[in-house]
Amino acid sequence: MPNKAFCQKDTQAKLQKGTRSPEDKAGASLLPSICRKGVKPLDFRNASPADAALMSRIHALSWKSAYRGMVPGRYLDELPEDYWTAAFAEWLAAGTAQALIAYDGETPVGCSVFGPAREEAFAGWGEVITLYLLPKAVGTGAGSALFEAALERLRAMGFCRVTLWALRENERARRFYERHGFSWNGDTFVDVRTGVPLTDYRYLRPPG
Numbered sequence: 001m002p003n004k005a006f007c008q009k010d011t012q013a014k015l016q017k018g019t020r021s022p023e024d025k026a027g028a029s030l031l032p033s034i035c036r037k038g039v040k041p042l043d044f045r046n047a048s049p050a051d052a053a054l055m056s057r058i059h060a061l062s063w064k065s066a067y068r069g070m071v072p073g074r075y076l077d078e079l080p081e082d083y084w085t086a087a088f089a090e091w092l093a094a095g096t097a098q099a100l101i102a103y104d105g106e107t108p109v110g111c112s113v114f115g116p117a118r119e120e121a122f123a124g125w126g127e128v129i130t131l132y133l134l135p136k137a138v139g140t141g142a143g144s145a146l147f148e149a150a151l152e153r154l155r156a157m158g159f160c161r162v163t164l165w166a167l168r169e170n171e172r173a174r175r176f177y178e179r180h181g182f183s184w185n186g187d188t189f190v191d192v193r194t195g196v197p198l199t200d201y202r203y204l205r206p207p208g
Contacts, residue, residue: 042142044149047099047111052089055099055111057081062110062132070169075194088113097129098153102137102146109137112150117163126159147180160207165189165200174201181205 047055060081067076091097097115101108110133117125128150133143154162164182166173174184187202 042109042145043103044100044146045103047088047092047101049089049093051099051101052085052092053082054108055088055101055113056084058101058108058111058134059084059130059132061134065135066132066138066170066173067167070167071198072194072196100146100149100153102133102142102149104137104142109134109142110146112146114150114154115157116159122163124159125161125163126154126157128154128162128164131164143176144180147176151180162205164203166203168199168201174203177203 060079060083063071063079064076088099091113092099097113099111099113102110102112110131112131113129114127115129117123117127118129128147131143131147131150133146137143151162162182164177166177168174168188182203182205184201185204189200189202191198191200
């Protein structure tokens with residue numbers, strides 16, 4: 001779950017249906033596809049500020065599905081699809097963070113936002129800020145493929161150590177991160193934006 005630094009309306013300093021450009025369709029800006037056993041490969045495209053609305057829509061639809069039963073239902077029902085559009089556009093335009101959008105053929109199925117860790121205590125670390133899939137892509141292997149693509153980008157940026165936040169109640173996500181070599185370091189953050197205190201756990205993966 002996005003943490004304190006990702007609350008667009010709660011803090012200034014820290015933190016939608018799009019189309020692919022002609023150069024994307026031609027393959028010029030696509031990252032290498034990642035093959036999933038028994039499933040056709042996904043394509044990963046670098047996001048630009050023009051993709052902010054699409055990214056926000058993916059996040060909102062994922063929240064409404066993945067956090068049902070963990071986050072107050074009324075909050076999820078009223079969450080607008082453009083909630084993060086302005087924040088994403090600003091971050092990508094400023095180069096504060098980068099993002100990848102995963103495509104299954106011509107259909108966007110997920111996205112991840114990542115970059116240098118946002119907290120001074122983790123200077124020199126990379127951070128996976130968000131990782132979200134559309135509900136139809138959950139359980140297909142797309143999450144692992146997108147996550148590994150984001151981690152590879154962080155390695156290319158020089159970050160061998162990576163941090164991220166996960167909602168305590170989201171046991172499925174926590175198991176997912178643990179399978180990818182991450183572990184909870186004991187840090188927590190209480191997010192109150194939904195009107196109900198929700199606790200995030202910090203996960204770390206050292207060089208390995």
